[in-house]
Amino acid sequence: MPHLQFEVSEPLADDAVDGFIERVTGLFAEHMDTGTGHVAVTVRDDAGVALGRAAADEPVAVLNADVRAGRTADQRRALAADCIAALADRLGVPPANCYVVYTEHPGADFHLDEGPLDAWDAGEDETGAL
Template sequence: MPLLQFDVTGPLDPTDKEAFAAEVTDLYTEEMATTAGHVAVTIRERDPSDLHLGRAEDGRLLFLDAEIRRGRSFERKRAFALATMEAARERWDVPEANLKVVFTEHAGEQMMGYDRVGGEWDVEDGGERD
């Protein structure tokens, strides 16, 4: 039940934001070995003065705060981060130096929808347990 929150300097086309959300959902399901139905994505357009990164180059900034279930390997998280950053670079021409991904991990029970509470990630099976 991840929540993938993007802050990006705008402006962005609404159709392009929807396509990016779908692309990121696909990347998450592939790299994190899960299904798409519970992946939530927010894309917030920000004024350039709203975001700061010390090493930034001229151009758009994009930060991802990925709230995920604990238990995924470093390799899975790194693969997802790299794939997502590459997708942002290709879609919105974000310089490499201006991309940042931060993961915050939660116990499954801390991730809730109206109709369910998340289970724990089963490291041995490589997937979630309900």
């Protein structure tokens, strides 16, 4: 069960957040070759977030992505690039002020009510390898 945790320095409109969550959930499924039923997304806005290269008055966003191990560097880079583009297009954060950090875990570290997830496997179904 991936958990995509977005911290954004600016206050955001609820409808913008809803559309953004839908977009990044789809991007995760597309790039990581899985379904969406197990994808968790958190967006915290108006957060005390800074990035050394951004001016104090510029919007900043950080994505902490907890994912199951096994994805390629190309998959991770493609998702990062598209999430940065979505942050810019949908939430107004300049691409240069976005930062993405991945943490990888074995499937057994992710639990739904039904139980832990299996290790990631390309083309898994909507539930994400229960």
